[in-house]
Amino acid sequence: MMNADPQELAKFSELAHRWWDPESEFRPLHRINPLRLDWIDRAVSLAGKRVVDVGCGGGILAESMAQRGARVLGIDLADKPLKVAQLHALESGVAGLEYRAVAAEALAAEQPAAFDVVTCMEMLEHVPDPASVVKACAAMVKPGGWVFFSTINRNTKAFLFAILGAEHVLKLLPKGTHEYAKFIRPSELARWCREGGLVLNETRGMEYNPLTQRYWLSSDTSVNYLVACRKSAA
Template identity: 45%
Template sequence: MQAAQTTIDPAEVAKFEAMAAEWWDPNGKFKPLHMLNPCRLDYITSQIAAEFDRDLNAGAPFSGLRILDIGCGGGLLSEPMARLGATVVGADAAKRNIPVAQVHAEQSGLTIDYRNTTAEAIAAAGEQFDIVLNMEVVEHVADPLAYLTACQTLLKPSGLHICSTINRNAKSFAMAIVGAEYVMRWLPKGTHEWNKFITPDELFDLLEKAGLSPVDRKGFVFNPVSWQWSLSPKDLSVNYVTASVKPK
């Protein structure tokens, strides 16, 4: 059997390996993700509810849905999905993230299938999911199109793919790199590479080439006065998120 191809960039994995133990510290190196997480979850849950006709006010509204969280890190998205009733697989190429996620899930009384593996390897094994969460990963891979094609393969027909990343422009350089890494020191220097950022139009084009049909995109906008994130239908200038579906 031929080994699965991989789009993993070893240098990118090493960055997150070094930060693994801090995943659940809201004031640590992943403070930006903890701050962004409520906004991310609002978008994810509303898209899933709309696509699969689920009532978010019901008990375990995602029961019966199988979700893959690629680049799961310490489980900041996997755990809420499990609490909403979904069957969750969390995958991460950074080996040290997995035991951190496993221990925290156990402490939280949640059953989540965490794996040190890649999207390509899971796709090669023939597994499929109703939903693939692909948040803040595509800007770290070596071949975005090959990676997104693997994500498409992982979806069942009519499945939902949610992908967020960072736009590539002067503002994103100022905020995501200079601001977050050098001024606020929220992230270690070198966490992001500006030339790997992807514009919304580029991402839509990549998604279509990968065999997905984009249906929505919105911006994640940070308010420096209230120190809160919100969703914007117009401002995709820095952080943004997309939803796409796999044709039947």
Template identity: 35%
Template sequence: MNICRRNMYSKKFGRLMFGLCTRCSTSVVTAATISTSHRTAVRLTSVCKHRMHFLERRSQIGLEHARVRCSSQTTVDPNEVKRFQLLASKWWNEQGEFAALHSLNDLRVPFIRDNLLNAHGRGQPGKPLAELRILDVGCGGGLLTEPLGRLGACVLGIDPVADSIGIAEVHAWHDPDVRDNVRYRSITLEELSEKGGQGAGQFDAVVASEVVEHLAQLETFALCCNQVLKPGGSLFITTINKTRLSYALAIVAAEEVLHIVPRGTHDWDKFVCPVELERLLESHGFHVDSVRGMLYNPLSGAWKWTENTSVNYALHAVKLKEDTSPDDDDDPIVVVAQEKARRWYN
């Protein structure tokens, strides 16, 4: 009887979710072409570069002040650690509490792979991410760490829950295709990123998938990601938007009705909208390259890409190169900075 009732709720929920999400739409803002005289263009370029210098200097000052605070702040929420401690033995049960994370690999692995290939080119045959170093923050049992290792990347998975790291190590050891490329440490992001630490400026990419909605300090997280990345390195985030729809689907439906994830897994107050996350990252030395919506179908257990970011979304950001010269007008990072300065001036 309970199974029948659950199936009935699941079908109703599926129809409700697709009905709500397909009615949402996104708008594309196009920039108008600006024509002006040569003298005006020269003045505008000069003002843009001046403003860009000011923004970069202010950003660097902000980062220096934040680094001082980083050692006294933490990304770790003790309540979240206790919650995931109880679930540590269930990471590799593909039909259990983490079933949705297993199927999310169908989207997040290609998303990470393709963006890194665009930035670095293809590696060895069959190992497209060879020679790249990736940090998987909040890796849990290694559900995302292992697939990235199979693509040839050297991946370090970190998590404050020691039992989860133990499960990840045992699982990786039994797979010869990943055990040489994957390492795990029970350590926090801020401990790894401390000045002079082994993680400072060492990674080509940082991955934080379904993590930021569980953190205690988002600002500390952004700062530490900047510290561990190489200039031009990539940051990949998947998380949940902060909307009424996300509360209805991610908490009420997923936790209380369908039991897709354990009750109490998510706190709506910790959800973050794409605009807020983009603003935070740009204030800590990143340029947000893309944001894409994701949609989960509880009937099929599959994910798909969507233009709608009102529930789940994926974000790719790039750490600005510190040695960027404002006189090099062909550098895409400079072009982005100049465009932002132009919009500010106007």
């Protein structure tokens, strides 16, 4: 069985043509991308690294990492976003960037311990078995390499902010973008990381002020949060 929800794939495929419009439904991704990109680059220094971006969608993060000098493979199971990513890469003329329609688990079996860096951002809360994706990410990274995740906590505040607030009140995202039951507590993600042989290095929260429309990283992981891990070099 493929670890993907057909409804999720269809949902993002329908919006694929708007992926690179910074004022579209993907505006939040465009706004947070500099934050997550700089956070990753500070930890690992992307230049010259071989990177796989799991659940790359239309390629916003993948392309920006390639612009920092990484050799990036973006993977996803939604065909339309991948085609948008490929077209945008051609138009941008970014070197060291390619895309494939392949599952994380399949790539992990094909290329174990092959990447210096693995990123999986805003994706785990959209798949039936997120633990399986975490395991695959851990399998793909080289010993001593880095794995970065971002997702949404599961609690009352996250429901109010990420679903009621972002989707229904502020309309930052289309209604139905997220399902509360698929949100992931930091303790759950940490356990899956440990089970995959990853050592947690840092956890950061991401906050948003609707009045100033500003995003920033903080120590508050109660809603959106990011996790940096390393695979043991032993």
